Amino acid sequence: MESGRLFFDPSCQGNMLFLGHGDPLFRGPRSMIAMEDNSRRRPFFSSPDDMFDEEYYDEQLPEKKRRLTAEQVHLLEKSFETENKLEPERKTQLAKKLGLQPRQVAVWFQNRRARWKTKQLERDYDLLKASYDSLRSNYDSVVKENEKLKSEVTSLTEKLVDKEVSMALISDSLPAETLDASAIQLNVKVESTGSAVVDDDGPQLVDSGDSYFPNDNYAGCVVLPDGVQSEEDDGSDDGRSYFQDVFAAASAEEHPHEDGEPWWVW
DNA sequence: TTGTGTTTTATTGCCTCC
């Protein structure tokens, strides 16, 4: 780039350069002291009055850009903390106080806002990532639990089918009263495994077509074993899973402005 | 000392607001 940038170095006397927006920037005396020693560096202007001292326009050696002194930066930072926008009056006051051009103060604030914004974005990213990680961890544990419950259902179903087959065989060869007694016995045994597959009311071993699940909580998120059909599986399912709801809820919580959109679409 | 990556200062061009 560097089109139209003019540096006039006074080589210790003063300098002038033209900045954007038509602002001529006059630079004050510069020292030859090494840059690493900030405290000993001289500012662009030794005083506001120097800026308009004619002798600064005399020399025209190429100027290099110099950093603000620690004190200047400190004051600018303090001012930025109180208000990150710069109204004209404050700009003029600050410039006078610091021995800088108002344009320099404005540029400093502009760059400072840009740095602040970058940092803010980083912070937001970290927060979002932490939130995502936590949600992901929750999701993983729920999936694990779901898998565990599914295998439990499969195992219990297999046991149940075995018993039903046995009962069918027995019922062909035994009198009715013996069969009733066996059914009651079987009922008690299954109940003792901790499963809730049998109603408290009494023997209900005959396949009634009812769901194995005590309530609707699992509908839609548990895949039933082959041959076992949920009562809810009647085509009325709207296709939304439990996890979608969870994520939708989490999404709404974190991003109330995101109108119903799931988090993974952002 | 030098090469390289980062930070700071400054410019340019575009946009918005009054």
Next chain:
DNA sequence: GGAGGCAATAAAACACAA
């Protein structure tokens, strides 16, 4: 239309490892 803000960018200044 001018002033001011912002994004993108250049380039000097600086830090630091090899």
